[in-house]
Amino acid sequence: MLPSKPIESLRLDGGLFCLDFVNTVYNRKRPNGYDYLDNFKSLIAWYGHTKLLPQKMLHTLERLGKDYPQKAVVVLEKSLQLRELLHQLFQTVLHAKMPAAIIGSQFNSFLSEAYSNLELSILPDGGKLQFNTPALEQLYWWPTKSAVELLTSDQLKQLKECPACGWLFIDKSKNQSRKWCSMATCGDVNKVTSNYQRTKRKKK
Numbered sequence: 372m373l374p375s376k377p378i379e380s381l382r383l384d385g386g387l388f389c390l391d392f393v394n395t396v397y398n399r400k401r402p403n404g405y406d407y408l409d410n411f412k413s414l415i416a417w418y419g420h421t422k423l424l425p426q427k428m429l430h431t432l433e434r435l436g437k438d439y440p441q442k443a444v445v446v447l448e449k450s451l452q453l454r455e456l457l458h459q460l461f462q463t464v465l466h467a468k469m470p471a472a473i474i475g476s477q478f479n480s481f482l483s484e485a486y487s488n489l490e491l492s493i494l495p496d497g498g499k500l501q502f503n504t505p506a507l508e509q510l511y512w513w514p515t516k517s518a519v520e521l522l523t524s525d526q527l528k529q530l531k532e533c534p535a536c537g538w539l540f541i542d543k544s545k546n547q548s549r550k551w552c553s554m555a556t557c558g559d560v561n562k563v564t565s566n567y568q569r570t571k572r573k574k575k
């Protein structure tokens with residue numbers, strides 16, 4: 372078994388919630404990538420790490436998970452199913468292909484469930500569509516909503532995949548030149564490797 376890695380160490384390089392959700396597997400280019408969401412507790416911890424939900428709601432969901440452990444298992448399974456579905460969907464976008472009908476229909480069932488639970492909240496800074504029901508299903512409704520927003524926006528053109536680790540991210544750089552999920556990790560490894568190869572070539 373792989374040693375467990377703290378969720379707090381997971382980088383949020385995707386630029387969007389749904390991409391960070393897909394990036395909870397590291398590294399996707401390797402056959403045995405590490406899955407940060409290996410149980411319900413880690414799913415809750417990941418939400419805490421992203422700060423998407425207010426603490427109060429997070430505590431409610433944590434308590435619900437303890438009170439209804441079987442439901443928590445189902446919600447985790449559905450969340451992981453959605454994550455892999457999103458990974459496949461984004462791959463089709465990256466390779467300019469049409470998604471297989473089964474992927475489309477599976478995603479649409481996530482979409483209709485999530486959107487039937489959306490509510491308009493009027494907040495001091497304006498209206499916001501959100502899930503207010505204290506339901507464990509929120510845990511896969513939020514990534515669904517974030518993915519729909521990306522898939523239907525112009526930002527989709529900025530979707531990229533890190534060639535080293537397979538993480539997905541939105542390239543917000545001015546000239547669309549971002550290549551790596553992060554310069555501090557994959558970009559740095561690449562720099563070191565290419566410097567090493569250059570020196571090796573010079574020595575020959």
Ligand SMILES: [Zn+2]
Pocket residue numbers: 533534535536537538551552553556557
């Ligand atoms: Zn990377």
